[in-house]
Amino acid sequence: MLRILSHPKFRLMWAGYLITILAWYACVKWLPIPAFQRLPDPLTVVVEWFNPDPDYGLSIFTEDYYLHIWYSTYRATTSFLLAVVLGVPLGILMGWRVKVNEYASALLGILRPIPPLAWVPVAILIFPGSEPAVIFVTFLVAFFATTMNTLLGVRSIDPDYFRAAECLGAKPRDILRDIIIPGALPSIFTGLQIAMGAAWFSLVAGEMIAAQYGLGFMILESYNLVQYPTIVIMMVTLGIVGYASSALIRIVGNRLMRWREQSLGLAIS
Amino acid sequence: MSDATTTSRVAPRKRRIPRIRWRGAASIASFFVLWHLAVVTGISGFAELPTPVATLRAFFAEYITDAGYWHSWLVSFKRVLYGFIIAQIFGIPLGLLFGTSRRFRDLFFPVFELLRPIPPLAWVPISILFWPTNESSIVFITFIGAFFVIVINVYDGVGSIRNEHLWLARSMGASRLSIFRRIMLPSVIPSIAVGMTLGIAITWNVVIAAEMIASDSGLGRMTWEGYVSSTPEVVLIGMISIGLAGFLSSLTVDWIERRMMPWQRNR
């Protein structure tokens, strides 16, 4: 284990982190520029983050910290799952049946240019309460990404696979199960990772605009309450949670597509 | 390739134009009809919305001649433009640096990857703290949105330069600078283009949200204020305007791309 850690690549990585943190510290503490001096410095942030009795009320030891994480994660997961459940089948249908594609892509075409966050006010008007509204907007972003990538995945399947299956006597439902789904799976999972990232992006904005609790909400709130180190704590937490969710999807994808790893002889990242 | 008329054929890549039009038009039309019906029948939540016709009427009656409305357009567009361009200015060189210098990449790419999952809007408070004016803090957020996408795409682009091209140049005695200018830069142009296309969509998203959260002008602000002041037509007009603006920006970026890559004209 120590061997790995002292490998030149890792040494440089830690060096990079160190340089960045030192630069950050130096800018905040020593640079005579007021803009920098207003920012919280790394030391304060870390101390606060791991403080059993934090000055501003949030650290890894407080319950509220996990409450906010839970709210955001719950919203992100719900919208994401909804997007998958609706988006993947739609994408498959659009790629498989010409008629469905004609109906659907026109409608999606005019809705897609509207930045999802522009839906927030309308969503609040339509849905009873801000919680469903935020989930809806987040869902919308993830939905578009999922559908588009699934569609792409189905379209990119080599037509010979379809023909071979037909020769062998496959009926449409066999083709769906044995050709379309496995064939489109790599693209679907790429789409899911993108969708997850987009969901977090949208969620944070939604929380800042219109929610109670949650990481995005807390970031804005900390600013309003002049609790600056907490801002950075929440930002870093957000980064970690976001990264973890994408990584989870990637891992699930790799397990479902074991044949790719074996064929290419290397781990797919 | 012949179009097999078997029962379970995948949608062919080329479509004949006339057929799309009426099916697509039908689904778009039904969307508007459903909207209208939802409002008129007073389904909860929809009752306060204006019908499509009412929205259109309000737009042509009050907004199209209102200087304030077009000012919002201008303000938002400016922010998108500045943020986008600055992201290119910083992002392309950084991507190239990551792609060409192994040491630099090993040092700072992990830091970059750590910052990347943080959604752009999470930077709002820091941005407000740091930047002197409201305007600059919004442009900064916009910049963040596009920046990461561009760097990744350019970095990717450098990685996909064919080794044969580099070896050939070196064996012909080209200097490192020459290789950089004449082989690397042109080779990453497609990746820059992809980064631009993705970046512009993200940029609009970010601008709108940033305006709703932290500004007093722009299309996002206008839309939000429609909600706050209980004038739902404004909300809808705002949404549609934003969609239009985003669409126009994408068209512009597409146009720029086509000029950047004339050799791809026959796609």
Place this chain on the structure above:
Amino acid sequence: MTDAAASIDPPRNSSRLGHLSVQQVDKVYDPDGAHVVALEKCSLEIPAGDFIAIVGPSGCGKSTLLNILAGFDTLTGGRVLLDGEPLATTDGSLSPGPDRVVVFQNGALFPWKTVLENVIYGPLVQGRMNQAEAVEKGMEMLAQSGGLDRIARSYPGQLSSGMQRRVEILRALVNNPRILLLDEPFRAMDTVSKTTMHQHLLDIYDQYHKTVFFITHDLDEAIFLADTVVVLTTRPGTIKLRLEVDLPRPRNRDTITSHRFLELKQQAVSAVHEEARKAFERGERELA
């Protein structure tokens, strides 16, 4: 030709299945108004159990003909009969099926299924066998085909192209098709692998004696493998020359250098080159 001990339901009587009759087949494409006649009055009689190779310049319609036989495409005129029953229609009412399985040029083994799963796919999906029976049959065929049962659990992506082709041929054979349709299956392979595959295909032919419809642009390959070599004209495609290859079976490497082989090749080459010249002068693009 005697029946080898075929492990797939050997025919009970002496009349074998797989008699293909192509009668005055026309195929016209009309993409955006450009009336392209791919095949015109193409006629061919292929007795059951025959190995027939189709050659011709690029764009002459060889693949088009195969697509029509396979059911991937319709014809615009004429008839195709398999053992007296229609095989292709003008309206697409007949779909591809396991009585005439195709082996594709670039290989179409399902990359996400193992070798065994690929091989038994046909019988399973047609409902002819249950899982246990299919696995047993599949392993048996793999073992008989040069010990391929070793790789039964591997994925196609882990195999060499030669092995992939062998598996794909087995995947076709396990369905007991009446004809085997091969669309330039060895085109993308290097010479050494190709030679091995030729021998392998001949062994299979000797063992199962299916009607084989084999498309290629390689004249050596065609004459070495087939009983009949048919040269198609350039577009619009029709039969230019029909060569009966009377070389004795079993064939081996010596066959290629025999006097008769070179005679046949001479005839084929001049016919193909004549058509190739015409196509070249017309500057035609390949059809498929």
